[in-house]
Amino acid sequence: MEIPKQYDPKEAEQHHYERWERNGYFAPEINQDPAAQVFTIVIPPPNVTGSLHMGHALQHTLMDVMTRHKRMSGYRTLWLPGMDHAGISTQLMVSRALKEEGKTRHDLGREQFVERVWKWKAESGGQITVQMRREGASVDWSREKFTMDEDLSRAVREVFVRLYDDGLIYRGNRIVNWCPHDQTVLSDLEVEKLPQAGKLYYLQYPIKNSDRRITVATTRPETMLGDTAVAVNPNDERYTDLKGQTVLLPLTDREIPIVEDDFVDPQFGTGAVKVTPAHDPNDYDMGQRHNLAQVVVIDAQAKMTADAGAAFAGLDRYKAREKVVAEFEALGLLEKVVDYEFSISKCERCKTVIEPLISTQWFMKMDPLRDLALDLMAREKKPRFVPETPYEKVYTNWLENLRDWTISRQLWWGHQIPAWYTPSGEVIVARSEEEAREKAGTTELTQDPDVLDTWFSSALWPFSTLGWPDETEDLKTFYPTSVLVTARDIIFLWVSRMVMSGMKFMGKEPFADVFVTGTILDVHGQRMSKTKLNGVDPLDVFDKFGVDATRLTLAQVGTTDTRWNEKQVESYRNFANKIWNAARFSMLYSEGAGVNASLLQTSPDLALHDRWIISRLNKTAREMNAALDAYEFHGAVQTLYHFFWDDFCDWYIELTKADVTAETDSPKRTEARSRLLTVLEHALRLLHPFMPYITEELWQRLPGEKPHHPAYSNAEPTVMLAAYPEGGPTDEAAESQMQTLINLISGVRNIRAEYNLKPSDKITVLAGLQDPGLRKVIEENTDQIRRLTAADTIDISIKTDAPKASAKFVLSGTDEVAVPLEGLVDFAEETKRLAKKKEKLQGEENKLRAQLANPDFALRAPAEKVQQTENRINEIQLHIKALDQSIENLQ
RNA sequence: GCCCGCUUGGCUCAGCGGUAGAGCACUCGCUUCACACGCGAGGGGUCAGUAGUUCGAAUCUACUAGCGGGCACCA
Numbered sequence: 001m002e003i004p005k006q007y008d009p010k011e012a013e014q015h016h017y018e019r020w021e022r023n024g025y026f027a028p029e030i031n032q033d034p035a036a037q038v039f040t041i042v043i044p045p046p047n048v049t050g051s052l053h054m055g056h057a058l059q060h061t062l063m064d065v066m067t068r069h070k071r072m073s074g075y076r077t078l079w080l081p082g083m084d085h086a087g088i089s090t091q092l093m094v095s096r097a098l099k100e101e102g103k104t105r106h107d108l109g110r111e112q113f114v115e116r117v118w119k120w121k122a123e124s125g126g127q128i129t130v131q132m133r134r135e136g137a138s139v140d141w142s143r144e145k146f147t148m149d150e151d152l153s154r155a156v157r158e159v160f161v162r163l164y165d166d167g168l169i170y171r172g173n174r175i176v177n178w179c180p181h182d183q184t185v186l187s188d189l190e191v192e193k194l195p196q197a198g199k200l201y202y203l204q205y206p207i208k209n210s211d212r213r214i215t216v217a218t219t220r221p222e223t224m225l226g227d228t229a230v231a232v233n234p235n236d237e238r239y240t241d242l243k244g245q246t247v248l249l250p251l252t253d254r255e256i257p258i259v260e261d262d263f264v265d266p267q268f269g270t271g272a273v274k275v276t277p278a279h280d281p282n283d284y285d286m287g288q289r290h291n292l293a294q295v296v297v298i299d300a301q302a303k304m305t306a307d308a309g310a311a312f313a314g315l316d317r318y319k320a321r322e323k324v325v326a327e328f329e330a331l332g333l334l335e336k337v338v339d340y341e342f343s344i345s346k347c348e349r350c351k352t353v354i355e356p357l358i359s360t361q362w363f364m365k366m367d368p369l370r371d372l373a374l375d376l377m378a379r380e381k382k383p384r385f386v387p388e389t390p391y392e393k394v395y396t397n398w399l400e401n402l403r404d405w406t407i408s409r410q411l412w413w414g415h416q417i418p419a420w421y422t423p424s425g426e427v428i429v430a431r432s433e434e435e436a437r438e439k440a441g442t443t444e445l446t447q448d449p450d451v452l453d454t455w456f457s458s459a460l461w462p463f464s465t466l467g468w469p470d471e472t473e474d475l476k477t478f479y480p481t482s483v484l485v486t487a488r489d490i491i492f493l494w495v496s497r498m499v500m501s502g503m504k505f506m507g508k509e510p511f512a513d514v515f516v517t518g519t520i521l522d523v524h525g526q527r528m529s530k531t532k533l534n535g536v537d538p539l540d541v542f543d544k545f546g547v548d549a550t551r552l553t554l555a556q557v558g559t560t561d562t563r564w565n566e567k568q569v570e571s572y573r574n575f576a577n578k579i580w581n582a583a584r585f586s587m588l589y590s591e592g593a594g595v596n597a598s599l600l601q602t603s604p605d606l607a608l609h610d611r612w613i614i615s616r617l618n619k620t621a622r623e624m625n626a627a628l629d630a631y632e633f634h635g636a637v638q639t640l641y642h643f644f645w646d647d648f649c650d651w652y653i654e655l656t657k658a659d660v661t662a663e664t665d666s667p668k669r670t671e672a673r674s675r676l677l678t679v680l681e682h683a684l685r686l687l688h689p690f691m692p693y694i695t696e697e698l699w700q701r702l703p704g705e706k707p708h709h710p711a712y713s714n715a716e717p718t719v720m721l722a723a724y725p726e727g728g729p730t731d732e733a734a735e736s737q738m739q740t741l742i743n744l745i746s747g748v749r750n751i752r753a754e755y756n757l758k759p760s761d762k763i764t765v766l767a768g769l770q771d772p773g774l775r776k777v778i779e780e781n782t783d784q785i786r787r788l789t790a791a792d793t794i795d796i797s798i799k800t801d802a803p804k805a806s807a808k809f810v811l812s813g814t815d816e817v818a819v820p821l822e823g824l825v826d827f828a829e830e831t832k833r834l835a836k837k838k839e840k841l842q843g844e845e846n847k848l849r850a851q852l853a854n855p856d857f858a859l860r861a862p863a864e865k866v867q868q869t870e871n872r873i874n875e876i877q878l879h880i881k882a883l884d885q886s887i888e889n890l891q
Numbered sequence: 892g893c894c895c896g897c898u899u900g901g902c903u904c905a906g907c908g909g910u911a912g913a914g915c916a917c918u919c920g921c922u923u924c925a926c927a928c929g930c931g932a933g934g935g936g937u938c939a940g941u942a943g944u945u946c947g948a949a950u951c952u953a954c955u956a957g958c959g960g961g962c963a964c965c966a
Contacts, residue, residue, distance in 0.1 A: 585925030
């Protein structure tokens with residue numbers, strides 16, 4: 001079998017996914033163990049309009065690592081995929097397409113427009129599901145959901161009706177955030193506050209029956225046309241005599257009162273505030289407190305209404321502003337205009353300045369729901385946020401200050417509100433029009449034209465996708481889910497609402513843990529964004545370095561904000577190639593051999609390197625399971641990388657090479673070959689959750705017995721259903737002996753490098769080892785040492801009798817190694833080399849001695865620590881003594 | 892305004908109470924029979940600053956500075 005020298009990721013990425021999916025490996029049904037524990041993740045449903053970005057790739061990688069790890073560990077796993085109908089985004093996208101045809105949605109009418117959106121979805125929606133397959137995401141496509149599916153829509157209506165019946169959903173006339181561009185109301189969370197350089201206008205209002213004026217400051221002069229009061233702080237002495245007076249509102253024929261309200265800050269502006277209840281949330285509240293009239297002067301198109309007066313009616317709000325200012329100036333009532341930076345509310349999506357308007361909308365009363373979530377946190381500390389800081393606190397604080405949620409939207413694409421109106425204006429809320437007719441006792445019903453906020457259906461995602469309100473098997477099996485993986489920007493929009501609805505309708509939290517990922521920033525530390533065009537396309541990275549290398553890079557990001565670093569991906573591409581070539585070597589010499597798990601049973605009879613790699617493998621497996629269970633992805637990646645590259649490739653393969661590549665067949669050769677293949681096979685399993693493609697590609701090729709986890713015994717061979725190694729016993733003696741061997745070999749190599757010896761220069765290694773155990777280890781490995789240091793002779797004795805012209809190093813305490821270098825040793829240089837080492841040791845000794853000299857140290861530090869320090873000092877002393885001896889011999 | 896996070900070698904990041912780590916970059920050597928996307932050997936950091944707690948602090952506490960983020964009804 002020809003195996004190319006270089007790993008081609010595209011080749012491996014081509015076939016396996018299709019096979020995995022076709023064979024049903026992603027579905028929980030593949031697990032045959034009725035007693036299996038359950039592991040569930042529901043995907044944060046990407047927008048149907050969206051395409052894959054780095055944030056998705058990061059989240060998906062982490063979810064896939066978790067899912068694959070649990071699946072291999074015998075859990076019945078479900079990672080449920082799906083998409084969100086993304087109300088406004090989708091409607092806008094289709095509207096834009098219509099515009100190209102010279103039409104608007106109104107030309108089509110509601111029914112045809114919605115049909116058109118469905119058509120768009122069928123043809124070009126859900127690009128991301130194709131891209132997720134490329135990522136290797138092991139989601140169960142047979143359970144894929146869409147928030148507008150009939151079953152999920154049914155859940156939405158059910159929830160609406162129940163909350164309405166509970167009095168938690170109500171219809172009300174209140175001030176709301178209105179986007180004049182998208183022509184819909186928005187919730188507080190869909191509005192972003194942006195700093196804005198603007199002006200503060202000081203307007204003078206004449207007082208009735210007086211020649212005095214009162215000055216108010218405003219950033220929005222046009223709203224003065226809707227003023228219905230001027231407010232001052234009750235304790236503001238400047239205005240004591242004006243209290244209860246009446247103001248003649250300029251540019252209108254209205255007279256408005258001066259009221260007192262604590263809300264007014266005497267320090268700001270003039271201490272007098274114009275009150276426009278119909279166009280400002282604070283003024284609205286003040287209006288409620290003082291029973292003020294609401295004069296609507298701006299309409300849904302952000303144009304002035306007839307109530308703004310004939311001179312202004314029909315004007316755009318900004319034109320009206322100019323005109324108001326001009327007229328005030330003409331009247332001599334414009335006191336001054338100053339530059340002023342303030343924050344302005346904009347539509348998160350289209351960046352249009354929000355117009356606060358009074359409007360009849362549907363709202364959700366949040367307090368009782370909020371309390372469910374807060375209780376859950378207080379009582380059970382759920383959900384558990386990872387990382388706990390700052391998210392637990394941020395989440396809790398937000399809940400504590402929660403206000404009612406505006407849930408209606410003036411859109412066509414979405415779940416139409418299940419409320420009908422009778423001719424007499426009675427409101428009937430029902431699960432269907434049929435039910436509404438029954439309730440109303442009439443067929444003359446009109447359904448509310450509005451739809452629900454997209455997040456209304458997302459809030460139900462963890463149970464609506466599993467069949468709720470029916471008590472399905474899936475719902476019983478998979479709810480509550482295990483962990484939610486998400487970006488931090490939707491903790492309020494989505495996470496908190498899922499907790500509330502989960503508690504309300506399931507009586508149980510929707511997920512145990514919430515893992516909040518970090519953010520991938522661009523190379524300059526800026527957020528990647530479409531408008532900034534600084535985003536890196538994951539698909540380009542896949543093409544350049546392979547999916548597996550990209551996944552490894554993303555996995556180690558974990559919860560930290562990290563700048564995009566292509567070099568990192570490149571290094572993991574190289575790692576993939578290293579894996580490929582280690583496997584290539586193992587299989588090049590696999591004749592007569594095969595994977596055989598029994599060869600990983602350790603035994604004192606085995607060679608040191610075998611006992612060592614078995615111990616290292618077991619330790620690595622334990623660390624991997626611990627790290628993955630603790631969501632420590634960075635540590636997990638590091639552990640894998642160093643086990644595979646340093647332990648397995650740099651040392652184990654080199655040490656087992658002699659046996660593996662032996663010319664003649666023998667049981668020893670077969671065993672060495674088989675053990676190498678077996679260690680590799682286990683390593684591939686450990687790597688699989690992170691690097692699904694290369695591991696499957698190689699695992700399929702390995703000869704020998706590669707059993708599945710017992711839960712999957714019926715399935716065809718695949719690494720994704722092999723057992724994740726749990727890690728057997730470790731062998732500390734073997735690890736420490738091996739470390740000595742490594743130190744010896746590295747020490748000799750160091751001498752070779754420092755003396756610029758050519759690889760062809762043969763050397764003799766003299767080892768003086770007083771410790772009999774150590775001597776035995778080294779004696780048993782003389783051939784290995786000879787090969788790995790390119791030495792001719794290894795001479796082991798109790799004490800070296802090295803010639804003066806030798807380079808030396810101390811292995812430990814009294815054990816030293818010498819390499820005679822007749823004619824090559826510059827005595828002065830060698831003295832310097834040894835002195836440098838001594839100096840370093842001396843520094844350490846001084847530090848430790850100072851510590852020991854502190855009487856409090858002996859008194860307060862744990863005895864074990866004191867002992868350790870003393871031991872280390874003794875060791876250093878022996879080492880220094882040996883160095884001194886060597887230096888003296890050189891003189 | 893309030894709250895939070897970050898600041899570790901040239902770069903990107905680990906570590907989070909017991910002598911500073913990785914990858915990349917850098918230096919030197921190597922066509923060593925798996926891999927030059929490689930092999931071997933090295934150099935490089937008073938862990939932002941200050942003051943505390945502690946026998947001992949990159950690691951805990953407080954403050955300061957720089958950067959980043961979240962929340963907030965100041966017209």
